[in-house]
Amino acid sequence: MQNEIIKVSSRSMPKLVAGAIAAVIREGGIAEVQAVGAGATNQAVKAVAIARTYMAAEDVDIICRPMFTEITIDDVEKTAIQLNVEKII
């Protein structure tokens, strides 16, 4: 299973993003959740918090590693926050 990039905007619904994260974790992958800006980062963190409750119900503990990453949007380079979300073994 490869890592999967999940892009989040300030208009993303945290519950939907949480479902996408949980799907990647269930398949044994690492969800790389990317957000640019405070509103998007807030939705991304809420999504991980919700995904943790989904996975806790399946007795799976997930953690995240936040880091900075450079991404290109419309030919403009921007600094994004990336949350690598994975299962703790």
Next chain:
Amino acid sequence: MQNEIIKVSSRSMPKLVAGAIAAVIREGGIAEVQAVGAGATNQAVKAVAIARTYMAAEDVDIICRPMFTEITIDDVEKTAIQLNVEKII
């Protein structure tokens, strides 16, 4: 070493918060980083990303567990994001 609560606002400086997180980790504790609102949560996540680089230089990997928590500010109950930051053993 007890857990330590670190409160972050939208005006907090991520590098200073990162230093506070790193200090708790070095003492063997868990940093409970709390933020209310998108701006504060964004600064909190940036702080954890920076703290990860500080600790990586010391060969220590730190992760975070985001969750929702209820806190009281000026007698008003608010939902905060809490990032439990700890060392991976």
